[in-house]
Amino acid sequence: MSSAARPPAAAAHASPAPVAAPRPDADDRPGGAASAAEVMGNGATVLDTARRRFRCSLPFLLLTLVVAAVVVLTTLTRSEEDTRPLSPGNASPGGSRALVQVLQDQGVRVVRPGSYAEALESLSEGTTLFLSDPDRWLNDEQLAGFTGASARIVLAAPTEDQLDVLAPAISTVGPLSDEPDTVRAQCEDDDARAAGSITSGGSGYSGPSECFPAASMTDGSAGSSYVTTANQDTAVIGNADVLTNEGISDAGNAALALRVLGSEPVLVWYLPTTADLATTGTPVDARNLLPDWVNPLMVWLLICSGIAILWRGRRLGPLATEPLPVVVRAAETAEGRARLYQDSKSVQHAAANLQAATLSRLARRLRLPHSSTRSEVIDAAAVRTGRPRPDLARIIDRIPNGNRELVQFSQELLDLEKEINQQ
Template identity: 40%
Template sequence: MTGPATEAARDAGTERAAVRSFRSRLRRHRGLAAFGALVAVGLGLVIWGQLAPKGDVVPLSVNNAGPGGARAVAQILGDHGVRVHDVRDYDAAMAALESNSSATLLLYDRNGALDGQRIRDLAAASARVVVVTPRFETLRALDGGVRQAGVVPDGAPALDAACSLPDAQAAGQVSGGSAFVYDGGTTCFRPSGSTAGVLAAGANGRQVVLGSTAVLGNERLDELGNAALGLRLLGGSADLVWYLPSLEDMDLTGSPRTLDELAPDWARFVGPWLVVVALAAIAWRGRRHGPLVFEPLPVVVKAVETAEGRARLYHDYRAMGQARDNLRSGTLSRLATALRLGPGATAEAIIDAAARHLARPASTVSDLVNEHPRSEARLVAWARELHTLEKEVKRR
């Protein structure tokens, strides 16, 4: 007869046996268990990498956390209440600007994808436009009186504001390396001795040209007054439309301009004149060939003519070393044939065999064969001595 105590003891024994069995199986298969754990961890990392939010590598993009991106300045603006609208095409930019009449537009068209009409429409729809390193066509479309004026010299890593604009005065100094300078309107951060600056504002203050991506980039945002200038330029309104045009924004509806339309007006007069000059130069300096001479082929050239031609080439180019090597190589080859040493004989073996054949010291023959003539006269005399050596070997 069993009681509750007996059943509890039996259950406890069964549980301990199960635990011991599990531990025993785990010890026997611990290698497989470790491998399974590693696979599970690796699979988890892969899934996390696929599901984690990704950025991009587009220069000055608010999603680019690299040195050339602008995620830092966008996040700081967002922390201060500025709504940053990251738009990726022209239609989205126009929609964002039309829904916020007081929005600021940041335009960085590094590939020149937008045409003049689209640039003017964007400027008209925004309360303020900040253009970063614009091209000539972009400045011409904006028509704000700002012009390209070169680059900052290498010796100017930091530039002072030196102007009356409040945003520039608050920044104090900004990075000047690899930046462009612009003239017209109010210019700030000017290199020494120049009237053009990295920052140029139009007469009405609605259009601002910034000639440096380093001021907004992640890499140098914490240097000098870069952050102060970037935040003040872009944080003036509650909404900021951040627009980086791509090649997809190019207008491909019209026909491409022809070469005649792309060429300047003066090319129409200079082009024909250059053709005339080229023809005159050809007639003046061109080589005049005589009549064609027909010669039956194949042409048989005597060996002595080939040897003389090569000798003249060596003489003209003072190639004494090459001539010496050819003479030595030919002498050794002919000596090996005369002494029946075979094609695999080394130079030392040929010299020793020739010395034994002539009953001379090997050093004497070696000094003669391995000599390096220093003048053309000595080269000719040395060649004669080698020829004499060959004749003596063949006579014996």
């Protein structure tokens, strides 16, 4: 019930003081229902309690349903396709499925090891190892394991650290120009001369046999997109786009890739992952993985937090003493109980309290004992006022169904008390 619509009578009737109400006459009430003086709990039925609890838990239920729906949709729509760059199973523009399928059509057996150990076991005479590790998952010891195998190694845009282990004679020059252009072969390598030209870009390298030279973006020095060692047992392809589905058909990219990777009957296509990280006996300190500026920043944030706490924090003053016991006005407690009934929407329970309080006051006014039943109080009130007993019973036994009816019910009870008090 709204506070604006609640008359003073409602608050007065809901007095918090314990009052001994007359005992109800269960047989005199329709259906043998108990009177308001015997209301247990909050006066609500099991269904009302269930509805109230359901309304309280509805936000949590909706949140659970949303989370469950997101998990189900993520599980159902999750793609199992290989999306790694240069992967032989990736059909996207950045994959290399087209190149691998052509190599297989030409009789080359392509092996896709799932781990570092499988890659080592697959290497032997008559094999070519293709390695692309831009994230540097393999350490120097693991890379050195490939040098002991009698297999040709083809590297895609390797780093300086990887070249120091696998091909010390080759070094990096820097990134080449990204402008769309083609560079022509300027060496005696048979594979490069057969390709004629390839697309420019990627990283530039220098070594014993340099092909497809282009200017570096850093210092303007010349770098080559394809470099091999003197005995051609290691080859470096600086522009990885030459091997992708998107760039394989440009210029002579396909010719170079097919000749370099298809020179042996077996091709081991190895793309290291996080599972290939070498584990050590000592745990990794997470603080060593953070940049150097993180620690000063954390100290500065801690200082700022302390200043903000001192600035905006609650400052407790001296304790205030108050004499006890504290006297609270009855109107304040009645209004507080009325607000509790309003928040919990316990209309029937509030009506039952009003009815019990009215019967108790009428019994004292009519000089009836505390053991008087509801019927005896109504009979005495009918004699005092001269009104028909059914009219009084209808007023007292009325059960309101809403806030507006509750206000009207309390006003009728107040008018009945005033009428009896004036007799």
